[in-house]
Amino acid sequence: MTQRIDKAFIAEENAKLAGFLKEDYEALGNQLARDDINIEDITAKAEQFQIAVPSWGTGTGGTRFARFPGEGEPRNIWEKLEDSAVINDLSQCTERVSPHFPWDKVDDFTELKQTSDSLNLKWDSINSNTFQDQPGQAHSFKYGSLSNTRAESRDLAIQHNLDCIEWGKALGSKTLTVWVGDGSNHPGQQHFQSAFERYLDSMKQIYAGLPSDWELHIEHKMFEPAFYSTIIQDWGSNILAAMELGPQAKSLVDLGHHAPNVNIEMIVSRLIQFKKLGGFHFNDSKYGDDDLDSGSLHPYQQFLIFNELVDAQYRNQEGFGPNYMLDQSHNVTDPIESLMNSAASVQRSYVAALIVDRKKLSGYQQDNDALMASNTLKKAFTTDVSPILEMARFNRGGAIDPIAVYRASGYRAQAGRERPNSGGNGSGIV
Numbered sequence: 001m002t003q004r005i006d007k008a009f010i011a012e013e014n015a016k017l018a019g020f021l022k023e024d025y026e027a028l029g030n031q032l033a034r035d036d037i038n039i040e041d042i043t044a045k046a047e048q049f050q051i052a053v054p055s056w057g058t059g060t061g062g063t064r065f066a067r068f069p070g071e072g073e074p075r076n077i078w079e080k081l082e083d084s085a086v087i088n089d090l091s092q093c094t095e096r097v098s099p100h101f102p103w104d105k106v107d108d109f110t111e112l113k114q115t116s117d118s119l120n121l122k123w124d125s126i127n128s129n130t131f132q133d134q135p136g137q138a139h140s141f142k143y144g145s146l147s148n149t150r151a152e153s154r155d156l157a158i159q160h161n162l163d164c165i166e167w168g169k170a171l172g173s174k175t176l177t178v179w180v181g182d183g184s185n186h187p188g189q190q191h192f193q194s195a196f197e198r199y200l201d202s203m204k205q206i207y208a209g210l211p212s213d214w215e216l217h218i219e220h221k222m223f224e225p226a227f228y229s230t231i232i233q234d235w236g237s238n239i240l241a242a243m244e245l246g247p248q249a250k251s252l253v254d255l256g257h258h259a260p261n262v263n264i265e266m267i268v269s270r271l272i273q274f275k276k277l278g279g280f281h282f283n284d285s286k287y288g289d290d291d292l293d294s295g296s297l298h299p300y301q302q303f304l305i306f307n308e309l310v311d312a313q314y315r316n317q318e319g320f321g322p323n324y325m326l327d328q329s330h331n332v333t334d335p336i337e338s339l340m341n342s343a344a345s346v347q348r349s350y351v352a353a354l355i356v357d358r359k360k361l362s363g364y365q366q367d368n369d370a371l372m373a374s375n376t377l378k379k380a381f382t383t384d385v386s387p388i389l390e391m392a393r394f395n396r397g398g399a400i401d402p403i404a405v406y407r408a409s410g411y412r413a414q415a416g417r418e419r420p421n422s423g424g425n426g427s428g429i430v
C-alpha cells in the first residue's frame with residue numbers, strides 16, 4: 001500500500017507558513033469586525049464544511065477522442081481510497097468518497113468499509129451505472145436502461161440499482177444517485193410520454209427498495225450520450241419525477257448539465273423552496289458538460305449558488321441539507337491536485353456567502369435598491385477569505401498550502417513506482 005503523507009511532515013511544512021497566516025488572519029479579522037462579523041465564527045463553520053470526492057475523479061479523465069493516463073494512477077477502489085485519504089488529510093474537507101458501481105464493486109464490502117474506516121474516510125452517495133453494458137450482459141442498454149422499450153433491459157437496470165442500495169448499506173451510505181443516459185438521437189425515435197412513463201415505473205420499483213432513512217437523487221442532463229432528447233432533460237423533468245416518486249426522492253444539480261447561460265442559482269432556489277434539492281455535482285464549464293475544475297471559470301456563479309444555499313441555512317429552511325460532491329474530469333492536471341484545489345474553491349464560495357450581510361441585503365431588496373443589493377453580494381465575493389480557509393485546514397491538522405505540501409511529499413512519484421501498468425480502471429469518461 002502506498003504510504004500516506006506523514007502528519008509530522010504536514011506539521012513541518014505548516015510551521016514555515018504559520019507566522020504569515022497569523023498576520024493575514026488578524027488583518028482579515030479586523031476587516032470583518034468593522035461589519036460586526038466574528039472571524040472565529042466563520043472559521044468554525046468553514047471547519048465543518050465537507051464536500052465528497054468522486055472515486056472516478058482520482059484517475060485521469062479523458063474525452064471521446066483519447067485518454068492520456070497519468071503517472072501512478074489508482075488501478076482499483078483500494079488505491080482510489082488511498083488517494084482520497086491524501087486529499088482529505090491535506091484538505092480536511094473531503095472525508096467522504098462517492099463510489100460508482102460496478103466500477104468500484106468488490107467481493108467483500110465489509111473489508112472495503114474497514115479499509116475506509118482505517119483511512120478516516122466515509123461513503124457518500126452511491127452512483128449506479130446503466131449507461132454502458134457490462135461484459136456478458138444478457139440484455140443491452142443500447143436503447144436505454146430504465147426507460148428501455150424491452151422489459152428485460154429495464155429489469156436488469158432496476159436490479160442493478162437495488163444491488164447498489166445493498167452495497168451502499170454495507171458501506172454506511174444513505175443516498176443513491178441515479179443518472180441514466182437514456183434518450184434519443186433522432187426525432188420520432190422515441191415516444192416522449194411513453195418513455196417517461198416507463199422510466200417512472202422503473203424508478204418506482206427502485207424507490208420501493210429504498211430504506212426509510214435513505215434518499216434517491218435524480219440527476220438531469222440535457223444532452224449526451226443522447227443528442228436529441230434525454231429522458232431527464234432538465235430540472236423540470238427532474239422535479240416532476242421526484243414529486244411523482246415521493247418525499248425521499250430529490251433532484252441533484254450537476255453544474256455542467258444545463259443549457260448555456262441558464263440561471264442555475266434560481267433553479268437551486270426553486271428546488272429548496274419545494275424541499276426537492278438533494279445535492280450537487282460541482283464542476284465548471286465553458287461550453288457544455290466540460291467537467292472542468294470547480295470555480296476555474298465561473299467563480300461568481302459558484303458564489304451565487306452558495307448565496308442561495310447559505311440563505312436557506314440562515315432561514316432554517318425546512319427539509320434543507322443537500323449533499324455536496326465534486327464531479328470533474330481531470331485531463332491535463334494531477335487529479336489529486338485538481339480535487340484539492342476544487343474542494344477549496346467550493347469551500348471558498350461557501351465562506352464568502354457566509355459573510356454576506358443578509359439583513360442589509362434584505363433591506364435593499366425590500367427598497368428595490370438594485371445597485372446596493374448587487375454591491376452587497378459583490379462585497380462578500382471580492383473579500384479574500386483565503387486566511388479563513390487556511391486557518392480552518394490548519395486547525396484540523398491539514399495543510400495550510402495543500403498543493404505545496406503534496407508536491408514536496410513526492411507522493412505521486414512513489415505511487416508511480418508502486419502502481420505500474422495503469423490502464424482501463426474505470427476512471428474519467430463519465
Ligand SMILES: [Mn+2]
Pocket residue numbers: 219254281327
Ligand atoms: Mn454528475
